[in-house]
Amino acid sequence: MAHKGRARLFDALTTKGTAFTHEERRELGLLGLLPIAEKTIDEQVEHTYHEFSTRRDDLDKHIYLRALQDRNETLFYRLLSEHIEEMMPIVYTPTVGEACQRFSEIYRRPRGLFVAYPDRAELREVLRNRPEREVDVIVVTDGQRILGLGDQGIGGMGIPIGKLSLYTLIGGIDPARTLPIVLDVGTDNVERREDPQYLGWRHRRIGDDEYYAFVEEFVAAVREELPDVLLQWEDFATTHALPILDRYRDRLLTFNDDIQGTAAVALGALHGAAQTAGRPLSEQQVVMLGAGSAGIGVLEMIRQEMVSQGLSDAEAASRIWVVDIKGLLTDDRTDLSDGQRRFAQPAARVEGWAGVQLADVVHQVDVGVLLGLSTAAGAFTEEIVRELAGKTDRPIIFPLSNPTSRAEAHPHELDEWTDGRALVATGSPFAPVERNGKKRRVAQCNNVYIFPAIGLAVTAARATRVTNEMMRVAAKTLGEASPALSDPDEPLLPAWEDVPEIATRIATAVAVQAVKDGVAPERSDDELAQLIRESRWKPEYR
Numbered sequence: 001m002a003h004k005g006r007a008r009l010f011d012a013l014t015t016k017g018t019a020f021t022h023e024e025r026r027e028l029g030l031l032g033l034l035p036i037a038e039k040t041i042d043e044q045v046e047h048t049y050h051e052f053s054t055r056r057d058d059l060d061k062h063i064y065l066r067a068l069q070d071r072n073e074t075l076f077y078r079l080l081s082e083h084i085e086e087m088m089p090i091v092y093t094p095t096v097g098e099a100c101q102r103f104s105e106i107y108r109r110p111r112g113l114f115v116a117y118p119d120r121a122e123l124r125e126v127l128r129n130r131p132e133r134e135v136d137v138i139v140v141t142d143g144q145r146i147l148g149l150g151d152q153g154i155g156g157m158g159i160p161i162g163k164l165s166l167y168t169l170i171g172g173i174d175p176a177r178t179l180p181i182v183l184d185v186g187t188d189n190v191e192r193r194e195d196p197q198y199l200g201w202r203h204r205r206i207g208d209d210e211y212y213a214f215v216e217e218f219v220a221a222v223r224e225e226l227p228d229v230l231l232q233w234e235d236f237a238t239t240h241a242l243p244i245l246d247r248y249r250d251r252l253l254t255f256n257d258d259i260q261g262t263a264a265v266a267l268g269a270l271h272g273a274a275q276t277a278g279r280p281l282s283e284q285q286v287v288m289l290g291a292g293s294a295g296i297g298v299l300e301m302i303r304q305e306m307v308s309q310g311l312s313d314a315e316a317a318s319r320i321w322v323v324d325i326k327g328l329l330t331d332d333r334t335d336l337s338d339g340q341r342r343f344a345q346p347a348a349r350v351e352g353w354a355g356v357q358l359a360d361v362v363h364q365v366d367v368g369v370l371l372g373l374s375t376a377a378g379a380f381t382e383e384i385v386r387e388l389a390g391k392t393d394r395p396i397i398f399p400l401s402n403p404t405s406r407a408e409a410h411p412h413e414l415d416e417w418t419d420g421r422a423l424v425a426t427g428s429p430f431a432p433v434e435r436n437g438k439k440r441r442v443a444q445c446n447n448v449y450i451f452p453a454i455g456l457a458v459t460a461a462r463a464t465r466v467t468n469e470m471m472r473v474a475a476k477t478l479g480e481a482s483p484a485l486s487d488p489d490e491p492l493l494p495a496w497e498d499v500p501e502i503a504t505r506i507a508t509a510v511a512v513q514a515v516k517d518g519v520a521p522e523r524s525d526d527e528l529a530q531l532i533r534e535s536r537w538k539p540e541y542r
């Protein structure tokens with residue numbers, strides 16, 4: 001922190017703005033560079049909250065908060081931590097989706113790294129130019145599947161920035177040690193490419209051979225520059241997401257949030273739901289709409305959970321029904337990937353059915369759990385939901401697609417169509433549901449319950465891999481924190497105010513598991529717990 005003068009005043013990570021005391025101003029050569037008033041951080045929070053509140057819409061609020069982040073990170077996180085429930089939907093889903101779509105238009109200042117294909121001969125230099133030397137967590141996207149909004153090219157950068165803000169807010173990762181990265185490999189979104197304001201490389205997406213070679217080069221440069229960093233893959237198209245994860249999961253400290261983080265949060269929410277419904281997962285028939293990387297990732301974990309509850313692999317698979325854009329996955333389909341094939345039902349099982357769409361499956365099968373990771377807005381129709389509600393007392397219905405505009409159903413509809421019996425969790429945030437004059441919060445089943453805790457765990461424990469067991473322990477620890485376990489009228493997942501504390505608990509369990517799995521240095525459970533608490537960064541001026 002050697003900076004003095006203007007360099008110090010304008011360094012977002014260490015500035016205090018008007019909160020520099022007179023003495024500090026004298027020491028740091030700031031006399032005269034600030035108005036005479038000396039503010040406390042609480043006064044600054046009050047002021048910025050007022051400013052935030054006067055912005056006209058959510059995108060405007062997003063722009064305000066991002067600008068504050070670029071100006072004074074400590075204040076940004078302090079403000080967020082005091083208004084977490086109100087501001088999460090602004091810096092993250094759903095508003096971040098619009099911020100990605102309009103990234104070039106609302107662009108003010110650079111952040112993180114733009115790793116562009118035309119610079120491929122100088123990837124190491126690009127990595128070396130990173131804003132801060134030491135990095136604990138990278139979130140990288142190539143912008144091809146931004147939430148359910150498709151290819152946003154370089155605009156996808158909004159996602160790594162938003163996710164890393166939550167690594168700090170919830171997981172206590174030092175913001176100076178986070179690095180958002182976008183791989184700019186072109187875009188197939190013609191509207192973006194032809195927009196004169198577009199800031200990315202104006203080119204079609206490169207072909208697979210070039211693509212995988214570029215990713216390999218990128219990974220090699222990351223390993224050379226930052227050998228211990230956690231590398232999180234985010235919002236890659238399913239066709240790339242799965243091969244990339246397969247290729248690197250045993251070579252690096254890495255995970256794919258859409259596949260693994262989503263699976264863990266869904267399993268966590270299902271824990272409270274199954275308990276409230278009075279029927280364990282292994283006795284449920286599960287239907288998933290959507291067979292992309294998110295849907296298949298969730299189903300893999302559900303299957304493992306059913307097996308741990310006593311079923312064989314085959315018995316578990318026979319309880320899982322997956323419907324994609326073409327209909328039910330059956331073993332006579334020739335268009336399935338290996339991952340999808342594991343969940344294909346024998347074609348003989350559906351002989352004589354009138355059709356194989358979602359409505360047919362819900363009609364024919366004794367469904368207890370209906371999950372959506374399809375991007376198909378409104379696909380959980382009144383007819384389907386009413387039929388499901390006729391089969392079971394407490395139907396479990398999770399429309400998990402993001403952002404709000406892609407949700408398979410809205411919670412108030414599900415509540416109405418099931419007379420309040422549905423156990424609901426959504427991917428994006430929704431307003432509470434009102435029934436008999438009582439308002440009930442809707443659980444937001446979003447991977448943000450998981451990834452900050454994973455980051456905290458591997459950073460504090462100095463883990464070298466993210467194992468499947470670590471993800472399972474994260475799911476279990478989250479599941480055990482479900483408010484619904486003690487009161488069936490409570491939501492399936494904890495309130496946002498409690499999430500930083502729960503992330504600490506999850507991180508501790510994950511770190512203990514990392515040691516057990518032999519991917520982190522030996523330490524006692526107590527030592528790990530203490531290490532995790534102490535390593536949390538706090539939004540305070542120092």
Ligand SMILES: NC(=O)c1ccc[n+]([C@@H]2O[C@H](COP(=O)([O-])OP(=O)(O)OC[C@H]3O[C@@H](n4cnc5c(N)ncnc54)[C@H](O)[C@@H]3O)[C@@H](O)[C@H]2O)c1
Pocket residue numbers: 145146147148149237238257258259262265289290291292293294295323324325326373374375376379400401402403406426427428445446447448
């Ligand atoms: N809640 C969360 O934490 C979370 C996490 C990850 C992803 N998601 C959301 O999940 C969605 C899917 O992500 P993905 O990476 O798996 O995407 P993807 O595009 O790879 O997969 C989408 C799947 O849905 C199917 N589908 C599309 N339209 C359909 C329709 N009309 N009817 C039936 N099936 C249809 C497709 O065939 C495909 O199998 C996105 O909206 C994403 O935002 C949510």
Ligand SMILES: O=C(O)C[C@H](O)C(=O)O
Pocket residue numbers: 093146147148235257258401402427446447
């Ligand atoms: O970003 C989110 O809100 C969750 C998830 O990673 C998604 O891609 O939808």
Ligand SMILES: [Mn+2]
Pocket residue numbers: 147234235257258
């Ligand atoms: Mn994602």
